[in-house]
Amino acid sequence: MAVFSPFGGAVMLLIGGLLGAPSLRLVASFPVARSEVSSDRLVDLTHTLDSSTIFWPNIPAPYGNFTLETLDDTLSDQGYYYRSKAFRAAEHGGTHVDAPSHFAKNGSDTGQLPAEQFFGPAIVIDVTQKVKLNPDYQVTREDINEHESRHGRIPSGAFVFMNSGWTSKWPDRVKVFGSADPANVSSLHYPSVHSNTTHFLIKERDIRGLGVDTPSVDAAPRDNAHPGTHIALADSNRIALENVANLNKMPAAGAFVLVLPMKIAGGSGGPVRILGVLSQ
Amino acid sequence: MAVFSPFGGAVMLLIGGLLGAPSLRLVASFPVARSEVSSDRLVDLTHTLDSSTIFWPNIPAPYGNFTLETLDDTLSDQGYYYRSKAFRAAEHGGTHVDAPSHFAKNGSDTGQLPAEQFFGPAIVIDVTQKVKLNPDYQVTREDINEHESRHGRIPSGAFVFMNSGWTSKWPDRVKVFGSADPANVSSLHYPSVHSNTTHFLIKERDIRGLGVDTPSVDAAPRDNAHPGTHIALADSNRIALENVANLNKMPAAGAFVLVLPMKIAGGSGGPVRILGVLSQ
Numbered sequence: 001m002a003v004f005s006p007f008g009g010a011v012m013l014l015i016g017g018l019l020g021a022p023s024l025r026l027v028a029s030f031p032v033a034r035s036e037v038s039s040d041r042l043v044d045l046t047h048t049l050d051s052s053t054i055f056w057p058n059i060p061a062p063y064g065n066f067t068l069e070t071l072d073d074t075l076s077d078q079g080y081y082y083r084s085k086a087f088r089a090a091e092h093g094g095t096h097v098d099a100p101s102h103f104a105k106n107g108s109d110t111g112q113l114p115a116e117q118f119f120g121p122a123i124v125i126d127v128t129q130k131v132k133l134n135p136d137y138q139v140t141r142e143d144i145n146e147h148e149s150r151h152g153r154i155p156s157g158a159f160v161f162m163n164s165g166w167t168s169k170w171p172d173r174v175k176v177f178g179s180a181d182p183a184n185v186s187s188l189h190y191p192s193v194h195s196n197t198t199h200f201l202i203k204e205r206d207i208r209g210l211g212v213d214t215p216s217v218d219a220a221p222r223d224n225a226h227p228g229t230h231i232a233l234a235d236s237n238r239i240a241l242e243n244v245a246n247l248n249k250m251p252a253a254g255a256f257v258l259v260l261p262m263k264i265a266g267g268s269g270g271p272v273r274i275l276g277v278l279s280q
Numbered sequence: 281m282a283v284f285s286p287f288g289g290a291v292m293l294l295i296g297g298l299l300g301a302p303s304l305r306l307v308a309s310f311p312v313a314r315s316e317v318s319s320d321r322l323v324d325l326t327h328t329l330d331s332s333t334i335f336w337p338n339i340p341a342p343y344g345n346f347t348l349e350t351l352d353d354t355l356s357d358q359g360y361y362y363r364s365k366a367f368r369a370a371e372h373g374g375t376h377v378d379a380p381s382h383f384a385k386n387g388s389d390t391g392q393l394p395a396e397q398f399f400g401p402a403i404v405i406d407v408t409q410k411v412k413l414n415p416d417y418q419v420t421r422e423d424i425n426e427h428e429s430r431h432g433r434i435p436s437g438a439f440v441f442m443n444s445g446w447t448s449k450w451p452d453r454v455k456v457f458g459s460a461d462p463a464n465v466s467s468l469h470y471p472s473v474h475s476n477t478t479h480f481l482i483k484e485r486d487i488r489g490l491g492v493d494t495p496s497v498d499a500a501p502r503d504n505a506h507p508g509t510h511i512a513l514a515d516s517n518r519i520a521l522e523n524v525a526n527l528n529k530m531p532a533a534g535a536f537v538l539v540l541p542m543k544i545a546g547g548s549g550g551p552v553r554i555l556g557v558l559s560q
Contacts (some may be wrong), residue, residue: 048391050545059351063366070547071339078504080511081385083548086343088368090351095543105361111328115555153475156461224358260540260553263375265330266348268363273540273553275395 012054043276045257046095047245048091052171054243055093057183063090080270091269095243097261098217098218100269103227103234110201110267113239120208121158122257122276124145124250128165131191136219144201151253156206159257164191166213170245176215188220195228202236209233209259211241211274244274255278316449323556325537332451334523335373336495337463343370371549377504377541378497382548383507383514390547393519400488401425401438402537402556404530409441411471415458416499417444418474424481431533436486439537443527444471446493450525456495468500470545475508482516489513489539491521491554524554534559 047053053066066089073083091110092098100107125147131137139162148154169175173182176190191214198217201207210217210233217240218227233240241259261272327333333346346369353363371390372378380387405427411417419442428434449455453462471494478497481487490497490513498507499521513520514524521539541552 042395044395044543046543048543048545050391059364060368061351063351067345068544071343078506080507083381083383083385083545084339084370084372085544085548086339086368086370087544087547087550088366090364091364092364101363103363109428111330115322115324118555149424172292196412226358258538258539258540260555262551263324263326263328263553264348264365264367264540265328266365267367268365270367271542271551273543275398275540 026159027137041278043246043249043255043278045244045246045250045274045276047170047243049087049094051088051178051272053089053094054171054173054176055090056213057177057185057188058092059093062088064093065089066093078219089271091264091271092232092242093269095241095245095272095274097259097270097272098230098233098240098269099261099267100234100237100239103230104237104242107234108136108237109265110261110270111263111265113261117208117239118259118261120257120259121155121253122250122255123151123154123158123160124247124252125160126163126252127191128163128248131164135189135191137191138219139192139197140194141197144197147252154201154205154207157208158205159209159211159241159259160201160205160207161211161241161247161250162191162193162213163250164213165248166190167245167248170243185220186222188215188222190214190216193217193229195226195232198229198232202238203231207238209239211243211244211247213244213247214242216242241272241274246276250276251278253271321558323526323529323535323558325524325526325530325554325556326521327450329367329369329374329551332454333369333374334451334453334495335370336467337413337468339370339373342368344373345369346373356503367436369551371544371547372522375521375525375552375554376549377539377552378510378513378522378549379522379541379547380517382513382520383510384517387514388517389545389548390541391543391545393541397488397519398539398541400537400539401435402530402534403431403434403438403440404443404527404532404536405440406443406532407471408443408528411444415469415471417471418472418497418499419472419477421477421480424477427532434481434485434487437488438485439489439491439521439539440481440485440487441491441521441524441527441530442471442473442493444493445528446524447528450523451490464498466502468495468502470494470496470500471498472499473504473509475512478509478512482512482518487518489519489521491524491527493524493527494522496522521552521554526556530556531558540548
């Protein structure tokens with residue numbers, strides 16, 4: 001889509017990472033001048049919010065959907081056009097962040113997350129083949145080992161994402177929740193991250209956050225399942241990212257990610273804009 | 281606020297700009313590793329959304345304030361804590377973006393803004409002294425000339441901000457709107473940007489967007505005033521940023537800015553997270 005007119009000045013915005021380990025250097029750069037935009041270096045990892053946006057089941061009305069109401073849509077007396085709208089939604093729908101306060105009584109809320117925590121190397125664990133055999137697949141320590149053996153050690157401060165291929169199911173509720181009856185939360189089937197894996201990523205890799213392309217970092221609550229990944233992240237004051245889009249367009253390693261949440265005081269989570277920045 | 285534990289690996293994230301004009305080079309860098317965070321290189325230009333957040337007057341209930349409702353705040357049967365909330369608000373409140381569709385019938389909506397337009401050099405025009413003599417002050421061409429004579433030509437693709445010192449009045453409605461009766465929009469007094477200045481910045485400097493620390497880029501609608509700055513931006517498919525916070529902590533030039541809006545399909549605007557990145 002063409003927005004903003006082209007211009008001559010070549011403005012380059014460089015985003016790169018230099019790791020303490022001299023053997024590892026992550027660099028991404030992209031131009032911000034319209035005339036030089038290479039859009040394949042920027043990946044919008046955010047689903048658009050609209051009436052089809054998927055929320056966790058059983059959120060009470062009127063918050064179980066993203067609703068946009070038109071307040072003004074008029075031609076003014078002075079001859080100019082004017083449009084304004086208003087929205088309502090639960091915090092935990094679409095591409096969103098779980099603040100630590102979602103599962104930790106004294107965890108940071110959405111508005112308290114500091115800006116220096118909104119950037120990091122992006123690591124993408126590909127489980128697209130494994131989930132075809134098991135839609136309840138949970139990312140394992142072995143998946144991390146495999147990834148590191150191919151792509152190097154996960155750097156400190158990274159955002160680690162599970163790519164299960166789920167982005168192509170969006171926003172089909174039956175497919176995304178893997179159930180003909182998504183309102184019944186114990187009937188849901190979607191991939192997530194095993195809590196053992198999450199504990200490892202926190203303690204041994206000091207990740208900044210954990211993201212998935214599915215509705216939850218934990219499996220659906222059945223058989224008395226414990227939301228161990230949520231709790232591990234919250235208790236260590238880290239964030240979860242859910243319903244992340246377009247992870248299939250990200251490399252396994254070497255890219256960066258910008259994670260900028262809506263600044264909600266007291267929020268347990270909320271909408272977040274996530275951009276992947278590919279290395280040049 | 282301490283969030284996320286320190287770690288050893290020194291991860292550097294470099295954000296810089298290289299202008300076509302060889303004499304101009306903007307570079308900002310900051311570390312993302314907790315152990316090296318220099319928080320004075322990052323400026324959160326976003327007011328927190330809460331019940332005191334200021335919206336444009338006369339927005340109908342229940343959208344004239346930011347409202348957060350608690351859906352869950354419980355200790356589960358399994359012994360873990362769980363909290364979730366929901367929100368509602370008009371699009372044009374707090375620190376927010378005006379999409380071109382706010383004032384242009386066929387302008388891009390919030391969800392259509394492309395990611396490559398979310399970055400640019402940050403230019404801050406200081407009018408803090410001038411507004412003390414005139415709270416209805418509008419940024420002039422002369423202010424731009426003065427700024428450029430001191431700090432160099434405004435680069436293409438920049439976000440230009442007016443710093444009127446208004447951030448210190450937030451969130452006092454009477455002070456921010458300069459009126460004892462903020463509900464009466466013709467009684468409002470706050471600084472803005474003259475439409476002649478905006479036309480110049482669009483045509484001669486090819487700015488990416490225009491931001492102010494006040495409630496509107498245009499003066500309050502009285503004496504049949506025309507919202508010429510909004511219209512000029514919308515008609516050229518550029519964005520406006522209003523109620524921008526903390527511009528007093530930004531340099532006149534040399535910094536970068538990240539502007540990531542909530543991705544609302546069909547939105548005429550919406551909450552935006554804006555971060556300034558200071559040069560090292």
